Amino acid sequence: MTADLSGNLLRPAALHGRVSDFSTGISAVNDTTAPAVQSQQGALAGELIKFDNVRKVFPARGTATEVSALHDVSLSVRAGSVMGVIGRSGAGKSTLIRLVNGLDKPTGGRVLFDGVDVGGLTGRALRQTQRQIGMIFQHFNLLSSRTAFDNVALPLEIAGADTATIAKRVNALLDLVGLADKRDRYPSELSGGQKQRVGIARALATEPKALLSDEATSALDPETTRSILDLLKTVNRELRLTILLITHEMSVVRAIADEVVVLEGGSVVEHSDVYDIFTQPRHAVTHSFFANDAGRQLPEDLKARLQPYAAPGGQTVVRIVFRTASADEAVLSKLTRVLSIDINIISATVDTLAGKPFGWIIASIASSSTSQAIAFFERNGVSTEVLGHVA
Numbered sequence: 001m002t003a004d005l006s007g008n009l010l011r012p013a014a015l016h017g018r019v020s021d022f023s024t025g026i027s028a029v030n031d032t033t034a035p036a037v038q039s040q041q042g043a044l045a046g047e048l049i050k051f052d053n054v055r056k057v058f059p060a061r062g063t064a065t066e067v068s069a070l071h072d073v074s075l076s077v078r079a080g081s082v083m084g085v086i087g088r089s090g091a092g093k094s095t096l097i098r099l100v101n102g103l104d105k106p107t108g109g110r111v112l113f114d115g116v117d118v119g120g121l122t123g124r125a126l127r128q129t130q131r132q133i134g135m136i137f138q139h140f141n142l143l144s145s146r147t148a149f150d151n152v153a154l155p156l157e158i159a160g161a162d163t164a165t166i167a168k169r170v171n172a173l174l175d176l177v178g179l180a181d182k183r184d185r186y187p188s189e190l191s192g193g194q195k196q197r198v199g200i201a202r203a204l205a206t207e208p209k210a211l212l213s214d215e216a217t218s219a220l221d222p223e224t225t226r227s228i229l230d231l232l233k234t235v236n237r238e239l240r241l242t243i244l245l246i247t248h249e250m251s252v253v254r255a256i257a258d259e260v261v262v263l264e265g266g267s268v269v270e271h272s273d274v275y276d277i278f279t280q281p282r283h284a285v286t287h288s289f290f291a292n293d294a295g296r297q298l299p300e301d302l303k304a305r306l307q308p309y310a311a312p313g314g315q316t317v318v319r320i321v322f323r324t325a326s327a328d329e330a331v332l333s334k335l336t337r338v339l340s341i342d343i344n345i346i347s348a349t350v351d352t353l354a355g356k357p358f359g360w361i362i363a364s365i366a367s368s369s370t371s372q373a374i375a376f377f378e379r380n381g382v383s384t385e386v387l388g389h390v391a
């Protein structure tokens with residue numbers, strides 16, 4: 001890889017009217033004196049980010065004990081793909097992505113970016129790699145004293161770009177994120193979604209190969225979240241930008257990710273493509289994310305009556321997930337016919353994910369029969385989660 005970042009991005013004919021302005025020759029102002037960071041021969045074709053048995057331990061300090069934040073994490077992120085990393089608070093998500101752009105160093109193992117061991121880089125070589133990795137944040141991290149234009153311009157100023165190059169590129173980026181008319185506005189004059197668009201434009205300023213997203217939609221309302229995820233998906237597809245995104249929301253993963261990693265207590269407990277995670281989750285933590293999501297969407301009166309424990313003679317509320325649009329009826333009627341277990345359907349949804357059908361039913365089953373019913377569903381390759389119980 002040379003210092004010419006612009007050559008590494010595909011230029012779509014018309015992502016937006018002025019996207020052709022993207023190639024602005026930033027390479028000319030890069031650290032030409034820095035030793036070029038070369039891709040290693042060992043990098044697998046198509047693999048942009050690789051975690052190789054990565055451990056991260058934060059040492060004890062004062063009264064605080066040592067924290068083992070990541071244990072032997074091995075993962076590959078394909079060039080041009082979107083990988084969603086989901087986990088509960090403290091699972092190690094932020095630590096994982098901070099290792100990619102060298103904000104932190106692993107205690108053991110290696111993090112490779114385009115075949116280069118990021119943990120081994122310092123000084124100019126580190127900065128050169130960091131310019132290939134954009135980052136966006138939950139609270140946007142914009143400079144309040146700079147306009148939208150000047151915030152996006154900042155990484156280019158640091159890279160030493162000339163004024164004409166900066167103007168051309170920043171205007172193209174603001175146009176790309178739909179903020180051409182806000183270029184002279186300060187962050188305090190922008191909505192949350194607009195601030196994140198500025199953050200995305202800034203992250204793209206140095207024409208990176210990868211974008212790290214640290215809970216970038218967590219502070220936004222659902223509609224704005226959708227529009228930001230749409231924008232990220234567009235830049236992923238059109239610019240072939242690799243995205244590593246961390247979140248604690250399955251809806252975010254579903255909207256954008258090709259592959260999903262579930263982190264728990266610093267370890268990868270599940271890793272599959274997005275369709276498999278949604279239709280056949282294997283780990284209890286993954287199931288708990290779906291149960292929480294489904295629980296939030298229950299009718300209010302049912303939600304209010306839901307208890308964590310089964311009562312004698314009560315009903316258990318379950319979510320039953322199907323991998324095809326048609327399997328549901330056959331499996332449900334078999335449950336009733338063969339096992340004489342009645343099932344009361346509360347709601348049913350059919351949708352597509354990654355171009356494939358999937359559906360889920362929220363239903364209640366007599367609590368005394370729930371274990372038998374769940375075992376039956378498992379035998380038939382149907383995933384279930386218990387959402388709670390009603391008396």
Ligand SMILES: Nc1ncnc2c1ncn2[C@@H]1O[C@H](COP(=O)(O)OP(=O)(O)OP(=O)(O)O)[C@@H](O)[C@H]1O
Nearest residue numbers: 058067069087088089090091092093094095096248
């Ligand atoms: N600089 C640090 N010094 C000491 N411990 C740290 C440091 N950074 C993170 N940790 C600890 O490492 C563990 C993982 O933290 P991390 O921030 O990666 O989790 P997370 O999954 O991103 O959580 P959240 O969703 O709450 O942001 C936690 O126990 C945290 O307290």
